[in-house]
Amino acid sequence: MIIATNVQKKFGRLVALDSISLSCNKGQTIALIGPNGSGKTTFIKCLLGMVIPDSGFITVNQENIHRTWEYRQHIGYMPQISRFPDNMTIEQVIDMVRDIRYKPGQQLDEELIEAFDLTRMYGKRMRTLSGGTRQKVSACLAFLFKPDILILDEPTAGLDPVASEILKAKILKEKAKGKLTLITSHVLSDLDDLVSELIYLQEGQLRFHESVAELQKKTGEAKLNRVMAQIMLQKTAQR
Amino acid sequence: MIRLLYIIICAQLVVLLPAQAAEHLVKSGESIQAAINKASKGDLIKVMPGTYRERGIIINKQLVLQGIGYPVLDGEKKYEVVTITADHVVVQGFEIIRSGYSSMDELAAVRIKQASYVGLRNNRLRENFFGIYCQHASFSLIANNDITSTGGSELEAGNGIHAWKSDHLVIDGNFISGHRDGIYFEFVTESTITNNKSHRNIRYGLHFMFSHQDIYTNNTFSENGAGVAVMYSRQVTMIRNHFLDNWGSAAYGILLKDISDSYAAYNEFSRNTAAIYMEGSSRLTIFANQFLQNGYGIRIQASCDNNVIRKNNFIANSFDIATNGSLVLNSFNENYWDKYEGYDLNRDGSGDVPYRPLSLFALIVERNNSAMMLFRSPMVGLLEKAEKIMPGITPEKLKDDQPSMKPFPL
Amino acid sequence: MKKIIKYSLLDILRNRVILAYTALLAVVSISLFMMEDNPAKAVMSLMNISLLIVPLVSSIFCTIYLYNSAEFIELLVAQPIRRSRLLWGVYLGMITALLIALIMGIGLPLLILQPTVSGLSLFLTSAALTIVFSSLATLSAVLTRDKAKGIGVSLLLWFYFTFIYDGIVLLVLFQMADYPLETTMIGMSMLNPIDLGRIGMLLQLDISAMMGLTGALFQDFFGNGFGAILVILVMIGWMTIPVLFAIRRFKNKDL
Structure with missing residues (x-):
């Protein structure tokens, strides 16, 4: 569903993405991992057209996304830090996005709104909300339009364990429907049982892209934490 | 002094009428010129309503020409309508229209030519080239005439009241509009212009040259070119x-x-x-x-x-x-x-x-007209304030x- | 795009700044008409004030609002919306709000107290300047990432067009006093929307004759149909060109 070819992006002298090529397919749940500043968020922003690559191209559903916008109706995005217009209430934000994005006949997925019990807080203005509640609103918006592709940037950061579990359950449920999910997270333990593939970025370069099953076999570890630790060790040993 | 002159002229007009003046009546269809020719010095000619096309009336003896109900004297755009060449003539109560237009002669509705003690009062002048033309006139009264024209350009229109080489004129209470200059004085001395309204004339409301010792008071000059x-x-x-x-x-x-x-x-x-x-x-x-x-x-x-x-x-x-x-x-x-x-x-x-x-800006504009572009600019306001406090340029x-x-x- | 205009307009109208601006304009215009017995003079004073305030408030307000609505823009950029439409929507929302403030603050008082051609042209000039300076502010907000810098650029633009430019014109006038400068001056007036607006207003307010007295070319140029159309076209250019640049830039901007 997503194919990136030689995607290159520089911010000034800093190379944020160094000819990244990868492909992600339907039904996969992919963890995008890497140290801080490795280009994860930049890559996601490239996917969303928020950052425009210097060279290379990205296709979503076989369409080059350069300077197009229609493809974004297949994407639900939950940003790392959710920022909303301060003066609007939760209800207004959800209504606004719905109003702007809604197409006649489209079915909406309000499961998360119910699960997080957001309706109870509908009247609150965004500036009064905690970071966690904002993340909840953000998550609800990402799932609202039943997109085929979900892009979740640090989804569990700031969420309480209950909410975190609700979100994970929702991701699993959507995965079962055959959707493509891209998740970045620092907390690898959160990603156990969720992800089927790992993409590892470092200093803007793609280090590897393999299935979790494969990696587990290679390293002999079950938990993602351990898997990654092993890989790191091997890499340093190679050097 | 104005009043004195006025009284002198009026007294002259009245006093000098002979005691046994005859009265002549001109009806519509008859000739005014014939009546003038027939009349003797000091007679009164009354003209009844109607339109008279006489190809130029010449008044060459002391007479009073009185219009009853504004009889119309029509110059048919060809002739000078009334020419006065004798002293002590009064023309009043007429509607005088369409004097001739010529680029050679300055044809007028009424011309006073080398005469004194002439009175032109209460006439209506319409669509004339020149209105009242005084040429070597003196001690004459032009009062309460309504002089309008709808002339086109400066060249096509003459002056409303035109005085040349005259003296001791009293021009009072006239209304002049649509002429080239409302009142035009050239070499006219010791005259008074009072209570006139000169409105919407093509060039000047009043045009005054080489005319010394004149007085004008209580006149209104508005919207003239x-x-x-x-x-x-x-x-x-x-x-x-x-x-x-x-x-x-x-x-x-x-x-x-x-x-x-x-x-x-x-x-x-x-x-x-x-x-x-x-x-x-x-x-x-x-x-x-x-x-x-x-x-x-x-x-x-x-x-x-x-x-x-x-x-x-x-x-x-x-x-x-x-x-x-x-x-x-x-x-x-x-x-x-x-x-x-x-x-x-x-x-x-x-x-x-x-x-x-x-103001500094007035000075700048005077030196360089284009500066008008900055009229009311806040920058200019600041400079003026500074200049007011510390005059340097003004x-x-x-x-x-x-x-x-x-x-x-x- | 309509929906974006709707939402940003609703957002701005809830903003206290815009209410304060409306109140300020209304107080200034009503009190001027109350204090001044001669309404024509009141229009002149109102013109002086609005030529200062309207561009200043428009540019500062738009820059700050654009920075403050970064969240709104970020939220919507990830949605299936064309980027240019997003910025157009926010821009049109801003100018609609400012124009509503202008209508309430200057337009209505003028309509009630001084419904003349000069009143109308004062209102139209202010409206045009609102759009011009919103447009310039949008450009400076899009070009600079830093909020303080962006506001600084907007302020500087306002200061430049209000004071510095006229100073430069004066300087040119003095330095080149021996040359015929009328055409140059007409050209220079085109390069400053505030000057252009002011001259347009003055011609309406019958100072035209004075301009004519001092420079026939001025009168001929601004007084006739061709000049008027050119002035309107240049004004439209000032309104649209900066925002078009801003949108071009915004389309390629990394958020």
């Missing part, structure tokens, strides 16, 4: 006239060019591009006039000297004073300036700090040392 021009004259007195709405790129309330020893007082100047524009004028007294909402109050060129500008009101003018030189030979005193921001601590009614009526001596704190009741 270029206002009023008074040029090359001495000892002119202008009192209680109204100069209104002479607004245009070359319009003045009054243009004073080479005028000397004259007096302008109690006049009102409202909404003129430049209320007074003076050039080469000396020894003028401009006293107690009202300058309201003009573009310029007084544009006084450097060629003027020894003029006294005193006790006038300057209210809501864009520029009060403009001048093109730095030499100050004229005096400004005790005027009321609405832009004055000084104070009066000793409460004597005049401000304690002098007022400088020449002439130091151009100031009113005793500006009045309150407008004069004029």
Whole structure:
């Protein structure tokens, strides 16, 4: 569903993405991992057209996304830090996005709104909300339009364990429907049982892209934490 | 003096009628000229209503020609309608229309030619080339005539009342509109112009050249193409006239060019591009006039000297004073300036700090016309404030040392 | 795009700044008409004030609002919306709000107290300047990432067009006093929307004759149909070109 070819992006002298090529397919749940500043968020922003690559191209559903916008109706995005217009209430934000994005006949997925019990807080203005509640609103918006592709940037950061579990359950449920999910997270333990593939970025370069099953076999570890630790060790040993 | 002259002329007109004057009646269809020819000196000819096309009536003897119910004398756009060549003639109560147009002769509705003691009263003049034309006339009265035309350009229209080489004329209570110049004086002396309204004439409301010792009072000159021009004259007195709405790129309330020893007082100047524009004028007294909402109050060129500008009101003018030189030979005193921001601590009614009526910007514009582009720019406002505090560019001596704190009741 | 205009307009109208701006304009215009017995003079004073305030408030307000609505823009950029439409929407929302404030603050008082051609042209000039300076502010907000810098650029632009430019014109006038400068001046007036607006207003307010007295070319140029159309076209250019640049830039901007 997503194919990136030689995607290159520089911010000034800093190379944020160094000819990244990868492909992600339907039904996969992919963890995008890497140290801080490795280009994860930049890559996601490239996917969303928020950052425009210097060279290379990205296709979503076989369409080059350069300077197009229609493809974004297949994407639900939950940003790392959710920022909303301060003066609007939760209800207004959800209504606004719905109003702007809604197409006649489209079915909406309000499961998360119910699960997080957001309706109870509908009247609150965004500036009064905690970071966690904002993340909840953000998550609800990402799932609202039943997109085929979900892009979740640090989804569990700031969420309480209950909410975190609700979100994970929702991701699993959507995965079962055959959707493509891209998740970045620092907390690898959160990603156990969720992800089927790992993409590892470092200093803007793609280090590897393999299935979790494969990696587990290679390293002999079950938990993602351990898997990654092993890989790191091997890499340093190679050097 | 005006009244005296008026009385003398009227008395002359009446007294000199012979006691046993005959009366002639001219009815519609009959000839006025025939009646004139038949009449003897001092007779009265009454003309009944109707239209008379006589190809030029010539009055060559002392007569009174009286229209009853405004009979129409029609010049058919070919002839001069009435020509007066004798003294002691009165023409009144006629409607005189369509005098001939010629680029060679200045054909008029009524011409006074080398005659004295002539009276033209209460006539209506319509669509004439020239209205009343005085040529070598003296001691004559032109009063209460209504003179209008709808002439086109300056070339196609003549003057409403045109006087040339005449003296002792009284021009009173006339209304003149649509002519080239409303009233035109050239080499006319010791005459008075009073209570006239000169409105919407193509060029000047009043045009005045080489005419000395004349007086004009209580006249209204409004919306004329270029206002009023008074040029090359001495000892002119202008009192209680109204100069209104002479607004245009070359319009003045009054243009004073080479005028000397004259007096302008109690006049009102409202909404003129430049209320007074003076050039080469000396020894003028401009006293107690009202300058309201003009573009310029007084544009006084450097060629003027020894003029006294005193006790006038300057209210809501864009520029009060403009001048093109730095030499100050004229005096400004005790005027009321609405832009004055000084104070009066000793409460004597005049401000304690002098007022400088020449704004920096007026000076800049005078030097470089294009600067008008910056009119009312905040930048210019700042510069003017600075200049007011520390005069550097505007002439130091151009100031009113005793500006009045309150407008004069004029 | 309509929906974006709707939402940003609703957002701005809830903003206290815009209410304060409306109140300020209304107080200034009503009190001027109350204090001044001569309504024509009141229009002149109102013109002086609005030529200062309207561009200043428009540019500062738009810059700050654009920075403050970064969240709104970020939220919507990830949605299936064309980017240019997003910025257009916010821009049109801003100018609609400012124009509503202008109508309430200057337009209505003028309509009630001074319904003349000069009143109308004062209102139209202010409206045009609102759009011009919103447009310039949008450009400076899009070009600079830093909020303080962006506001600084907007302020500087306002200061430049209000004061510095006229100073430069004066300087040129003095330096080149011996040359015929009328055409140059007409050209220079085109390069400053505030000057252009002011001259247009003055011609309406019958100062035209004075302009004519001092420079026939001015009168001929601004007074005739061709000049008027050119002035309107240049004004439209000032309104649209900066925002078009801003949108071009915004389309390629990394958020």
